[in-house]
Amino acid sequence: MxxxxxxxxxxxxxxxxxxxxxxxxxxxxxxxxxxxxxxxxxxxxxxxxxxxxxxxxxxxxxxxxxxxxxxxxxxxxxxxxxxxxxxxxxxxxxxxxxxxxxxxxxxxxxxxxxxxxxxxxxxxxxxxxxxxxxxxxxxxxxxxxxxxxxxxxxxxxxxxxxxxxxxxxxxxxxxxxxxxxxxxxxxxxxxxxxKNQKIERAKLYAHVINGIKFFEDGKIAIISVFKRDFEKFSATQDMTEGFIDFPLSIEGVEVAVSLMETKDNAYKISLRSKGKVNVNEVASSFGGGGHVLASGCLIHGFYEDVKDKILRAISINF
Ligand SMILES: [Mn+2]
Known part of the structure; x- marks a missing residue:
């Protein structure tokens, strides 16, 4: 049509x-x-x-x-x-x-x-x-x-x-x-x-960025936001929009990942790529999707397991 x-x-x-x-x-x-x-x-x-x-x-x-x-x-x-x-x-x-x-x-x-x-x-x-x-x-x-x-x-x-x-x-x-x-x-x-963010968002952002982790010789950057972080800074889940732009902006990083704990043992995954990895394929392998350079999915499980799963899926797509 x-x-x-x-x-x-x-x-x-x-x-x-x-x-x-x-x-x-x-x-x-x-x-x-x-x-x-x-x-x-x-x-x-x-x-x-x-x-x-x-x-x-x-x-x-x-x-x-x-x-x-x-x-x-x-x-x-x-x-x-x-x-x-x-x-x-x-x-x-x-x-x-x-x-x-x-x-x-x-x-x-x-x-x-x-x-x-x-x-x-x-x-x-x-x-x-x-x-x-x-x-x-x-x-x-x-x-x-x-x-x-x-x-x-x-x-x-x-x-x-x-x-x-x-x-x-x-x-x-x-x-x-x-x-x-x-x-x-x-x-x-x-x-x-x-240009007009809430102070709660700014504080959560500083905390999350401080916890950034790198994998695959700095080609993958991961940020994580846990339920306890939202409580600590009186922030809400919608405030994390845009957080992922920072890890992607780092020299050498090809894929940035954000893991956000939405419920106990449930993580909303956002993926951004500079071009070498098709993150739509990565997200699709977990039932999600989006665009070649920006995608997302939801994965259930313990944090370390979820992180390992997504790292593996990205690595095989390099
Ligand atoms: Mn849209």
Whole structure:
């Protein structure tokens, strides 16, 4: 199905429920709010957003990002369900059961590992899902006003690490340029995302970076965040977003790994590569996935075992 077909399909429905992924980031939230702002330009159209967790606090400074519903808050029936930036059933988390309840499900995403779990699927390998949603809104014939433009730029900025990752293409910059022209503020978004962290996050960051470990002659760097660390610094799990950029920035490091203890003996693994290792393959071998240079998965077990498993999987992919 083409993106235009998605727009034609979407136009049929007057009430739409938009799904964000587990541990929401700027791209899934930006995509969802852009589509909501665009759809609701037409009288009588209702677009609500559901997410397994509430919107993290750092987005509160951005007035175009509002509140989202938890799956348990959803009581109404919608004519269509659409997931944005969700590569797999697993990424929908606690919303998955709700997602599949509708006859009409749409999946719009930019992850190469996307599992095509919906009735209608559109996947394009772009730097951010927001780039795709920009195209979708144009096909819908809706105005890219201030709030739409800002929401979309949020996803572009966060998924490209402020235009520094190697997923940035001419199209990414073209999109960003058009969004700025239409009223998006790059400065406001970048400041809120990268230059205004909580003191709790700063303290947790210092602690985690202090515990960095190197393997394979310095080619692999691992950082670990334990449940006790969150308690010690009164920090929350969503605050670790971006931690992994530091180990990857070290000379000689080819793969950076973050192990975050989310529950007892359960670790959320994030992987970043400079190019020599396809970390999508590494993550896929544990049931996860993502992109060639940025991927993730969940592994159950004791810390040392989990660490050894992931090290072995990376080593054989060198
Ligand atoms: Mn994304």
């Amino acid at each position: 083409t993106l235009k077909d998605v727009a034609i399909e979407l136009k049929k429905y007057s009430t739409v429920l938009i799904f964000c992924h587990n541990r929401p980031d700027g791209d899934t939230l930006g995509s969802a709010f852009a589509l909501k702002h665009a759809l609701e330009q037409v009288d009588g159209k209702i677009a609500d957003i559901v997410c397994p967790q509430p919107v993290p606090e750092k987005y509160y400074a951005l007035d175009f990002i509002g509140k989202t519903l938890l799956p348990s808050d959803v009581t109404k029936k919608y004519s269509c369900h659409i997931a944005l930036d969700c590569a797999s059933e697993m990424m929908l988390g606690d919303s998955y059961g709700l997602f599949v309840k509708n006859q009409v499900t749409i999946n719009v995403d930019h992850h190469v590992s996307n599992e095509r779990y919906a009735k209608f699927n559109y996947v394009d390998d772009r730097a951010s899902c927001c780039e795709i949603v920009y195209g979708l809104i144009n096909y819908l014939g809706r105005e890219v006003n201030d709030s739409v433009a800002n929401s979309l730029l949020l996803g572009v900025v966060t998924d490209t690490g402020n235009f520094m990752h190697n997923n940035v293409t001419k199209a990414t910059l073209q999109t960003a340029s058009e969004l700025v022209e239409k009223g998006a503020s790059l400065n406001k978004i970048s400041y809120a995302m990268f």
